[in-house]
Amino acid sequence: MAIPIRVKVNGQVEALEVAPDESLLSMLRERLDLTGAKEGCNEGECGACVVLLDGKAVNACLVLAAEADGHEVTTIEGLGRPGALHPLQKAFLAHQAVQCGFCTPGMIMTALSLLLENPAPTEEEVRTAISGNLCRCTGYRQILDAVQAAAQEMRAGAQGRRP
Amino acid sequence: MQERLDYRKAHSVEEALTLFQDLPRSRYMAGGTDLLPRARGSGQAPSRLVDIKGIPELSRIEELPSGDLRIGAAVSVAAVAAHPTVRQRFSALSLCASALGSYPLRNRATVVGNICNASPCADTAAALLCLDATVLCVGPAGPRRIPIHEFFVGPGQTSLASGELALAVEIPAASAGGRAELGRLSRRQGVDIATVAVLLSVLPQRSPRHRVALLSVAPTPRRASEAETLLDQRGPSAANAAAEAAMAAARPIDDVRGTAAYRREMVGVLLTRAVRALGAA
Amino acid sequence: MSQGRWVGRDVLRVDGLEKVTGAARYLADVKLPRMLYAQVVRSPHPHARVREVDVSRALSVAGVRAVATGRDFPFHVGIYLKDQTVFATDRVRFVGDPVAAVAAESPEAAREAAALVRVEYEPLPALFDVRQGILPDAPLVHPDLGKYQVVPWITPQAGTNICNHLKVRKGDYHAALKTAAHVVENTFVVPQVQHVPMEVHGSAARMDLSGKLEVLTSAQSPFTVRHLLCACFGLSHGDVRVMVPQVGGGFGGKAGINLEPIVTALAMRVPGRWVRLVLTRAEEFYAAVVRQGLVATLTTGVDRSGKVVAQRMHYLWDCGAYGGYGVNVVRAAGYTCGGAYEFPNVWGDSIGVYTNRPVGSAYRGFGMQEIHWALEQQMDMVAHEIGEDPIAFRLKNCLGPGKRTVTGQLLDEHSGRVDQCIQRVAQAFSEPLATRPGRLRGRGLACAVKAPAMPNDAASSVLLKFCEDGVLEVLVSGIDYGQGLRTVAAQFAAEALNLPIEQVRVRNLPDTDLSPYDWQTVASRQTWATGNAILRAAEKCKAQLFETASQVLGAPVERLALRDGQVVDTGGAGRVPITRLVMGYQFPDGHVIGGPVAAAAHHVPEGLLFLDPQTSQSAKPVAKWTFGAQGVEISVDPDTGHIQVDRVVACYDVGQVVNQGLILGQTYGGVVQGLGTGLMEELKLDLLTGKAQNANLVDYKIPTALDVPAALEASFVETPQKDGPMGARGIGEHTMIPTPAALANALYAACGIRIQEMPLTAEKVRAALREKRAKG
Structure with missing residues (x-):
């Protein structure tokens, strides 16, 4: 009983036949080989699978693939490329905010969702936003610094584009 | 083989009710943030999920002419927490909605879904109880309004009848300010x-x-x-x-x-x- | 801080780009052609005899390709003590013990079949408490303990539940205790906790049609996995290939051998097919491995001058159902039983006890956080008893150059300075603590020490080789699961050969067929061991380059130097780019000298000696010690019992900071992990059923970004390690050792209550405050 869906993933329209109980996470990873989003718990408690759905962070394990029909998904693979990294990717590198890297894609996507909503968050707002993204390695300190640095660069970039 | 879950998206309230009736053990799904992990984990998985997020009138927060606020069943917790009217006139709800779950979860979970789960720890229930909210629902027997005080029956149990769909919660204007x-x-x-x-x-x-x-x-x-x-x-x-x-x-x-x-x-x-x-x- | 061109600086992570772009592939990200999915059938009983295992119904499920049981694979496995079988044979020993496993075409079919494996159990009395486990009438978890294979330095005691017992006897404890002016005795408890790596355990295996086995696994120890798999299944090392993709955290939980035997058994049943097992998060909690629990009883005798004259330490370790790896935690805790202090007369016992709990294993700190929870509270409690300042009391009794450890080892000026770490933290606390309305505030300090716990021959080897364009490839087989080994390896190589760091590529997705040998990535040993090996290999490469260049430039080797990719004659003007040397140099007439430049080198700890079997005395039982201290400032809400951690100050003597950003990451990460175990973490078992009550992230909490203190401060003392690469010693584990004890000491300072059972939950604090008030 496959369900036909059309979903825009990282700017490209994908026409897929998904199973009714297939999660968005599984669809991205198994069908599209977009393995940046990770399965850490499969119950929305760790944040390793966070992607943007219509520009907002969601746990991809808590969304059915079928629910994404007609919507737009952005994953870490849709962010930047070497030489043209997204400010968040650059800042995570520059602030040594990455260790094992398993939480990193979800962490960056959550931070991106926050910064799209709130370009100048306080540290408390950043902490709150990423508190659903567990990281066992870093102690979060360098991640918090990286998000602030990226916010600053994104604000500067936005100003630079204004006439 | 195990019976596999069925997923249907409803585009109108009538369609949702019909889809629900078609199969035993159907469940309405809004955000799905509680329903999906439970459906995966347990032996009591529903046979069909009826997705109500495609029903336009359930996706709105409306201020009614009376000054009452109506929050559709498909409106996310994050949207409720950030809504200017909620923040200004019904701050209790904004407070409780902000306390629920994580940021990505709040983007997906809904307030109505939160109360329909009827967990003893449902954050938004505290606000809706204090604000004298009413749950609007409709079922095979027609529409009805359930005062929030009569809504919770036990852990995971509400006074919704089988097949009854919660459409919205309404908060009376008199609870504002x-x-x-x-x-x-x-x-x-x-x-x-x-x-x-x-x-x-x-x-x-x-x-x-x-x-x-x-x-x-x-x-x-x-x-x-x-x-x-x-x-x-x-x-x-x-x-x-x-x-x-x-x-x-x-x-x-x-x-x-x-x-x-x-x-x-x-x-x-x-x-x-x-x-x-x-x-x- | 001494700085080289690369070592000592904030070099950015060399594997960062793949991790921020989503390119990094972890086990579950690797596509394996026609892969089968494995599901384990696990015991629902904490202790039972297995009467019968019937797999017939499971085999009839569509899509099932293999079912394996203990009858098919009755082989023993274990790194130090072979006390476990691949699947239970006659008995299950904890809820989650593997009884059988299924491989099927889909995860659904595997789950369905696993549910249809019928196991007939005869429940046996279960043991959950180590204090009961050592009683003579306790149920025996391993009646065959005397028959297991074991390394000579682990001492299981047949007919008991004791899987290892290390005795430390130094001086004359009993006589010295009689002379003490004060004697203080206390008991401390640490529960089992779980590592909670963000990536759960996973392994895959395929046996090809020629009988060669390939294993892909999320592991800390590819070579040890190969070695133990071969021992278990009777295979040749030549026929087994173990590969490790990116690893999403391990913290000790992926050390030794874990799921690999299960997937191997299944793979042997379905030649030609990949079989993959990835645990669920729930299985990760109760069926992977956990950190051992501890009941510690300390007796301290102090003389009138405030010097400890006699110290007894009695550690009872809850090793859970199997002690394969955990027995060495027991040993390490034994020879480190006195922590960072010099005790002249010592009576120490570190005893590992089997229970019917989840399996204990290595966890960041390797027993040290647990014993420091006891030792560092005890030091405060003794100080308060004799009316001395806890910091002054520590400085009076701590180890340092010229002092002797509990095993009699004499420390020298290269051994690291805990006194300086204590003083740094004390200095950070020199201002009085500001009050806060409605809160009780306090500061606490705790020290830490740890040595690498490893066999005396634990080795790391590396291979350095140049590409045609002058890029240096560094092959190392330690696992970089976030701590930064790849980056540190690049720094050492670039430093030694004076190359731009961009010209160094660390090849590090270890493959036992192709990579140089490395024992295990544990014990905070990689920077030290692999670092040393790289420096040695770099010297060999340099010698090869110079030998060729010397002939090219007509200059003696002693006059040559490496500068930015060129060999320079320091006594003349001649120079030759290494790109002309790395594949051999061709003269204008066409003849070639030299050849591809490459070198291997290894590091093995120098001069380690066994412990005396009766007393554990030894002049050099371990390779090195890393000392440190942490201080915390907390605010306690007296009405709710909640502890808010406002500030943590950490200082370690690391010998040489190798990478500023990475060492901060190790420190912050360890501190926050320490706050987790100190404040909120505990794997709770239902003592009727033996089932974990919180085997999920909803009810097993680890710290979030909101739990991080407003102020996290780290500083480093650098007393060079004699045998360390450029003086460096290990730091990865040490950062989480003292945190819980420092919290407990701060709690006492804040409100006069002492909680001796980890973690410091709000409820316990509230109850203790109420009790204190009731006592008036």
């Missing part, structure tokens, strides 16, 4: 189910003016009406007596998150603090 204080204890600072929570809301246009809701200390979210009466009668000076009354109203249990004794004691501490905070404001 109050102040609220949420005391919420959990095992860690970030993203955790409340071990115990107390919401105190002061609504100038209502009687009682003081509203006290308790979470995680009874089979359902509940109000502590004796405490409210005491606070209405004697104001902040009744803080200790109200705390005693709220503690007496609590029916906590021991579980992996905390003991009954601690929870009961904390009901008193949190209410006393909330009274002090609002009194001082």
Whole structure:
């Protein structure tokens, strides 16, 4: 009983036949080989699978693939490329905010969702936003610094584009 | 082979009701943030999920001409928490909605879904209880309005009949303009189910003016009406007596998150603090 | 801080780009052609005899390709003590013990079949408490303990539940205790906790049609996995290939051998097919491995001058159902039983006890956080008893150059300075602590020490080789699961050969067929061991380059130097780019000298000696010690019992900071992990059923970004390690050792209550405050 869906993933329209109980996470990873989003718990408690759905962070394990029909998904693979990294990717590198890297894609996507909503968050707002993204390695300190640095660069970039 | 889950997206309320009736063990799904992990984990998986997010009228927050606020069943917790009217006129709901789950979860979970799960720790239930909300629903027998006070029946149980779909919650205009204080204890600072929570809301246009809701200390979210009466009668000076009354109203249990004794004691501490905070404001 | 061109600086992570772009592939990200999905059938009983295992119904499920049981694979496995079988044979010993496993075409079919495996159990009395486990009438978890294979330095005691017992006897404890002016005795408890790596355990295996086995696994120890798999299944090392993709955290939980035997058994049943097992998060909690629990009883005798004269330490370790790896935690805790202090007269016992709990294993700190929870509270409690300042008391009794450890080892000026770490933290606390309305505030300090716990021959080897364009490839087989080994390896190589760091590529997705040998990535040993090996290999490469260049430039080797990719004659003007040397140099007439430049080198700890079997005395039982201290400032809400951590100050003597950003990451990460175990973490078992009550992230909480203190401060003392690469010693594990004890000491300072059972939950604090008030 496959369900036909059309979903825009990282700017490209994908026409897929998904199973009714297939999660968005599984669809991205198994069908599209977009393995940046990770399965850490499969119950929305760790944040390793966070992607943007219509520009907002969601746990991809808590969304059915079928629910994404007609919507737009952005994953870490849709962010930047070497030489043209997204400010968040650059800042995570520059602030040594990455260790094992398993939480990193979800962490960056959550931070991106926050910064799209709130370009100048306080540290408390950043902490709150990423508190659903567990990281066992870093102690979060360098991640918090990286998000602030990226916010600053994104604000500067936005100003630079204004006439 | 195991029976596989079926997923259908409804585009109208009528379609949703029909889809539900087609199969036994159907469930309505809004955000799905509670439903999906439970469906995966347990033997009591539903046979069909009827997705209601494609029904346009359920995806709106509307201020009605009466001044009442209607929140559709498909509106996310994040949208409710951030909604200017909610923040300005019904701050209790904004407070509780912001306390629920994590940021990505709030983007997906809905307020109506939160109360339909009827967990004793449902954060938004505390606000809706204090604000005298009404649940609008419709089922095979037609539409009906359920006062929030009659909505919660037991852990995971509501007064919705089988096949009945909760369409929205309405908050009366008369509940607007109050102040609220949420005391919420959990095992860690970030993203955790409340071990115990107390919401105190002061609504100038209502009687009682003081509203006290308790979470995680009874089979359902509940109000502590004796405490409210005491606070209405004697104001902040009744803080200790109200705390005693709220503690007496609590029916906590021991579980992996905390003991009954601690929870009961904390009901008193949190209410006393909330009274002090609002009194001082 | 000494700085080289690369070592000592904030060099950015060399594997960062793949991790921020989503390119990094972890086990579950690797596509394996026609892969089968494995599901384990696990015991629902904490202790039971297995009467019968019937797999017939499971085999009839469509899509099932293999079912394996203990009858098919009755082989023993274990790194130090072979006390476990691949699947239970006659008995299950904890809820989650593997009884059988299924491989099927889909995860659904595997789950369905696993549910249809019928196991007939005869429940046995279960043991959950180590204090009961050592009683003579306790149920025996391993009646065959005397028959298991074991390394000579682990001492299981047949007919008991004791899987290892290390005795430390120094001086004359009993006589010295009689002379003490004060005697203080206390008991401390640490529960089992779980590592909670963000990536759960996973392994895959395929046996090809020629009988060669390939294993892909999320592991800390590819070579040890190969070695133990071969021992278990009777295979040749030549026929087994173990590969490790990116690893999403391990913290000790992926050390030794874990799921690999299960997937191997299944793979042997379906030649030609990949079989993959990835645990669920729930299985990760109760069926992977956990950190051992501890009951510690300490007796301290102090003389009138405030010097400890006699110290007894009794450690009872809850090793859970199997002690294969955990027995060495027991040993390490034994020879480190006195922590960072010099005790002249010592009576120490570190005893590992089997229970019917989840399996204990290595966890960041390797027993040290647990014993420091006891030792560092005890030091405070003794100080308070004799009316001395806890910091002054520590400085009076701590180890340092010229002092002797509990095993009699003499420390020298290269051994690291805990006194300086204590003083740094004390200095950070020199201002009085500001009060805060409605809160009780306090500061606490705790020290830490740890040595690498490893066999005396634990080795790391590396291979350095140049590409045609002058890029240096560094092959190392330690696992970089976030701590930064790849980056540190690049720094050492670039430093030694004076190359731009961009010209160094660390090849590090270890493959036992192709990579140089490395024992295990544990014990905070990689920077030290692999670092040393790289420096040695770099010297060999340099010698090869110079030998060729010397002939090219007509200059003696002693006059040559490496500068930015060129060999320079320091006594003349001649120079030759290494790109002309790395594949051999061709003269204008066409003849060639030299050849591809490459070198291997290894590091093995020098001069380690066994412990005396009766007393554990030894002049050099371990390779090195890393000392440190942490201080915390907390605010306690007296009405709710909640502890808010406002500030943590950490200082370690690391010998040489190798990478500023990475060492901060190790420190912050360890501190926050320490706050987790100190404040909120505990794997709770239902003592009727033996089932974990919180085997999920809803009810097993680890710290979030909101739980991080407003102020996290780290500083480093650098007393060079004699045998360390450029003086460096290990730091990865040490950062989480003292945190819980420092919290407990701060709690006492804040409100006069002492909680001796980890973690410091709000409920416990509230109850202790109420009790204190009741006592008046």
